[in-house]
Amino acid sequence: MKAGPSLEEIRRHNLGTLLRHVHISGSLSRAVLTDRMGLNRSTILGLVSELASAGLVREELPRDTGRAGRPSLVVRPESDQAYVLAFDVGVDRLIAARIGLGGAFLDRRETPLPPGHRSAAEVTEALAGFARQMVGAAREGSVCVGVGAAVRGTVRRLDGMVRAAPYVDWLDEEFGEDLTRRLGLGVPVTVENEASLGALAEHLRGAGAGCQDLVYLHGDIGIGGGIISGGHLLGGDAGYGGEVGHMVVNPRGGRRCGCGGRGCLEAEAGERALLEAAGLGPSATGREAVRAVVEAADRGDAGARGALHDIGDWLGIGVANLVNLLNPRTVLFGGTLREVFLGSAAQIRSRINTHALTPTREHLRLRVGALGDDAVLIGAAELAFSQLLVGPLEALARHAAVAGP
Amino acid sequence: MKAGPSLEEIRRHNLGTLLRHVHISGSLSRAVLTDRMGLNRSTILGLVSELASAGLVREELPRDTGRAGRPSLVVRPESDQAYVLAFDVGVDRLIAARIGLGGAFLDRRETPLPPGHRSAAEVTEALAGFARQMVGAAREGSVCVGVGAAVRGTVRRLDGMVRAAPYVDWLDEEFGEDLTRRLGLGVPVTVENEASLGALAEHLRGAGAGCQDLVYLHGDIGIGGGIISGGHLLGGDAGYGGEVGHMVVNPRGGRRCGCGGRGCLEAEAGERALLEAAGLGPSATGREAVRAVVEAADRGDAGARGALHDIGDWLGIGVANLVNLLNPRTVLFGGTLREVFLGSAAQIRSRINTHALTPTREHLRLRVGALGDDAVLIGAAELAFSQLLVGPLEALARHAAVAGP
Structure with a gap:
């Protein structure tokens, strides 16, 4: 436990915080910055000037505000600097x-x-x-x-x-x-x-903006997980935290996983499991194949519906476990899990309702990521x-x- | 994102941090405080004087140091104030x-x-x-x-x-x-x-002191969990995080859980499951009964050994999941899980080795809590x-x- 910061460290922190605000928000008036940072106007003016001298921000008229009268200047990040x-x-x-x-x-x-x-x-x-x-x-x-x-x-x-x-x-x-x-x-x-x-991006700029506790699940070949806890990326001791795909959900008689184990979430609910459950051979792979299954289910194809039902079951159990452990406000689905979620949301929710304790799930939001593949x-x-x-x-x-x- | 602290806030933070150091360590010399807090000697002197005036600390000669020469004063918390x-x-x-x-x-x-x-x-x-x-x-x-x-x-x-x-x-x-x-x-x-x-206590004063990422598992009737992540208690959105006992590990054909679900860790590896697996009826309950099973296993009783083997299997799967998700440095067993861990450590480790990815478990320590029932x-x-x-x-x-x- 260290002592509090020096004056120089505070100045640096304030410059960084102001820059972070305009970096994330795009453009903000000095009045809004004053309010958000809890500093007085002259301090904000000084910080903006210092960042402007370094070429990191500029002050300019806002784009058409649609209101009469002279608009106040906004602070913008210099994306070219x-x-x-x-x-x-x-x-x-x-x-x-x-x-x-x-x-x-x-x-x-x-x-x-x-x-x-x-x-x-x-x-x-x-x-x-x-x-x-x-x-x-x-x-x-x-x-x-x-x-x-x-x-x-x-x-x-x-x-x-x-x-x-x-x-x-x-x-x-x-x-x-x-x-x-x-x-x-x-x-x-x-x-x-x-x-x-993905979790960091959605937390800062996407479907999890403003949310301090979220889980992001990313599907492609496997299932990856990112955890934001108390506003910070959960890394654990050495940065390996978030291995959601290898959470064991079906240890007895579960499917073999690439990791050597059995019944991992990735083995039960990953792309391979979905495509096999839908009766597709090993040549079917990737996002297009996953999308085809979801579209077939939408058209009423029984095999595709059954496959999404099964996968949704396992995904729901996995998410319920995360909800009980981490009490996130938001769980986001990205990569191919975006399509899978859209095709099996009811099943996922039903499993969460069965397995997650009421308090841990009562304010839970399930969403697709807002930033897509980027x-x-x-x-x-x-x-x-x-x-x-x-x-x-x-x-x-x-x-x-x-x-x- | 707020601005950095004011001078008054820094002073308050420094007083709190110094007091926290002596609260946890018991007694520290000013030299050690200077070093740990990264402040100069006169600032430390000022902080100690201020806390001493408030009656929160006192400076005194250390207990017999066993060394010749005049010892330096140590700062102690005033436990009566x-x-x-x-x-x-x-x-x-x-x-x-x-x-x-x-x-x-x-x-x-x-x-x-x-x-x-x-x-x-x-x-x-x-x-x-x-x-x-x-x-x-x-x-x-x-x-x-x-x-x-x-x-x-x-x-x-x-x-x-x-x-x-x-x-x-x-x-x-x-x-x-x-x-x-x-x-x-x-x-x-x-x-x-x-x-x-329990997690907080072991993190501050027990077997997890100095460890920023740990999981504490507490057994009595159920299985409770506490997670320290990056040095902070993980609460999640509303404080409900850490419900390890209701992580589903055996959804198909698993035991009924008090929560209404099936195959929760608590149902598969809790006190009731252990005592039933050991062939004890519903009248057997509590720590003494658990201890009796572990002692019987130590004496070579096959039924008790089998029961601990089965329970260790499920506990190991639960811990492996936590290790993959959270990459803790330490997992601690407290309450009746202290006894269960001592009786089934080999089985728990074996399951972790099967199900946790190598990087997430390579520096993992499994320990019993150091603070016992307190x-x-x-x-x-x-x-x-x-x-x-x-x-x-x-x-x-x-x-x-x-x-x-």
């Missing part, structure tokens, strides 16, 4: 984006990633290529203040080592450090699990922005001196 | 204690609580009687700064309403507010779930102290003016 790179090592593609302060996508590129083993070196090389192109296309003088990368697997928070990512067949890959070195931007790469980043990439960007939003001037100064790759 | 009341509405008894700053038990009383329905009014009346006696016996001028109470059930954090406590047959009882009123101490009663308080009461006391430790002088002034009951 500070940006981050965000990478998503997806199931079937690599996606890269350059995202400006304020959250605007300034550049976006992707390339297919065929299924099966892909060496970390290969992926690192491809991402570094994207980085070169995107940084090269950035306005002269704009500064890269962070890099975030998402993988579907367990990631050590300390150094971004990917302990296991079965879909690309990685085990103990020093991905974070290798990518940092390969990019040569002088900016450390922060690596996180894809569902944790949730993971947006989460990676938000993680990458976090240093800037803790100490804006220091972060800018640290990285401004660094040349591009 | 500020105290809390802690209550535990247990399974078979009501326990009350007066606990001084620093954690010393100054007074302790208990009375049997026969099983079955006990009205909240009856319990409140009995606790108020204890409070009268204990406050009456306190030194003139000493101040009650908080009251904490533990119940086995779901508790709304906002106001201490007990939403459900099946063992006493309570539903939506305004226990926190009624007890506050009945005590008439001018100090609000904070009510919490018993396992959450863990819950100590947790209630720590919760009651929290206001004092946030702003010592304000809390003392607020409550010093209040007369006893």
Whole structure:
């Protein structure tokens, strides 16, 4: 337990907090900032001036307010001055984006990633290529203040080592450090699990905005989970928390899971289980196949309906367990679980009503994510922005001196 | 997101933090406080003087150090100046204690609580009687700064309403507010779930000291859970988090649970399941019966061994799920689960090794709680102290003016 902050630390915190407000909200009047931050007007004016001098915000007239009279100025983030790179090592593609302060996508590129083993070196090389192109296309003088990368697997928070990512067949890959070195931007790469980043993105900018306790479930090949508890991403001791897919829900006679166990939520309710229950062979795979099952069920196909019923049962048990353990306000479904949820919501709710205690579920909201497929990439960007939003001037100064790759 | 603190808030924070250090550690030299808090010596001197003037700490020579030379003074909490009341509405008894700053038990009383329905009014009346006696016996001028109470059930954090406590047959009882009123101490009663308080106590003073991510499992009639995540008690949206006992681990053909569901961890691995598996009838109940099963297994009794094996299987699955979800550093077993763990540790570990992913379990420690049966009461006391430790002088002034009951 440390002592309270120094005056300098408070100043830094206030600059960061103000910048975070305009970064998330897009544009805010000084009056609103005064109110939200609980500071007086002259202090807010000083903070805005300091951030404006650094080129991180500007004050301007709001877009047409539709009201008569002279509108007050609003503070906007300068999306061209500070940006981050965000990478998503997806199931079937690599996606890269350059995202400006304020959250605007300034550049976006992707390339297919065929299924099966892909060496970390290969992926690192491809991402570094994207980085070169995107940084090269950035306005002269704009500064890269962070890099975030998402993988579907367990990631050590300390150094971004990917302990296991079965879909690309990685085990103990020093991905974070290798990518940092390969990019040569002088900016450390922060690596996180894809569902944790989805949770962060939906919490900050999506269907979970304003909600301090939420769970985000992300479906593609497997089922990933991200937990926001008390407004913070729950990582646990080393960052491996949130492995919802390997919660055992059917230990006796359950389906074999890729992890070696039996009856994991992912084995019972994942994409493979759904497609098999719907009578589709191993060649059916991916989002389109999942969507086809949901559409067939909508048309009244009995096999598809039965499959969604079964999967909804297992998903509902999994969510009920999360609700009893974590008492979230919101559970969000993203990736292919978006479609699955839309097709089996009644079954999921029914299971939650059976298995979750009344107090833990009485204010629960089940929703699909609001950010769609970009949730993971947006989460990676938000993680990458976090240093800037803790100490804006220091972060800018640290990285401004660094040349591009 | 609020702005950083004012100078006055920092001063208050520093006083609270220093007091928290000596409250938990018992006695610390100013040099150690300087080091731990990252403040300079004169600031520490000023804080100690201010707390000493308020009578909350004193400086004195340490007990025999066994070293030659003049020892430096240590700062000690004045356990007689500020105290809390802690209550535990247990399974078979009501326990009350007066606990001084620093954690010393100054007074302790208990009375049997026969099983079955006990009205909240009856319990409140009995606790108020204890409070009268204990406050009456306190030194003139000493101040009650908080009251904490533990119940086995779901508790709304906002106001201490007990939403459900099946063992006493309570539903939506305004226990926190009624007890506050009945005590008439001018100090609000904070009510919490018993396992959450066990987790807090073991985290601050027990087997989880220094560990920021832990799970505490408490067994008596049911199985309660308390989760410390990132150093904070995980409550969720309204304080109902941690309902580990109702995690479904055996939904198909599992045992009926008191909650109305099927295959909950509590139904599969609780006291009733163990005693039945060991062939004992419904008259066998409580800690002694559980201990007898573990001792019989130690002597080689095949039935008792089989029962512990089965229960250990289910407990291991439950813990594996928690490990995958929360990546705790430590899982602690308290109440009757202490005995059960000692009798089935190998089985529990084996299940964790099967079902928890390698990264989530590789640094995991399984331990029995260090505080024994007092863990819950100590947790209630720590919760009651929290206001004092946030702003010592304000809390003392607020409550010093209040007369006893």
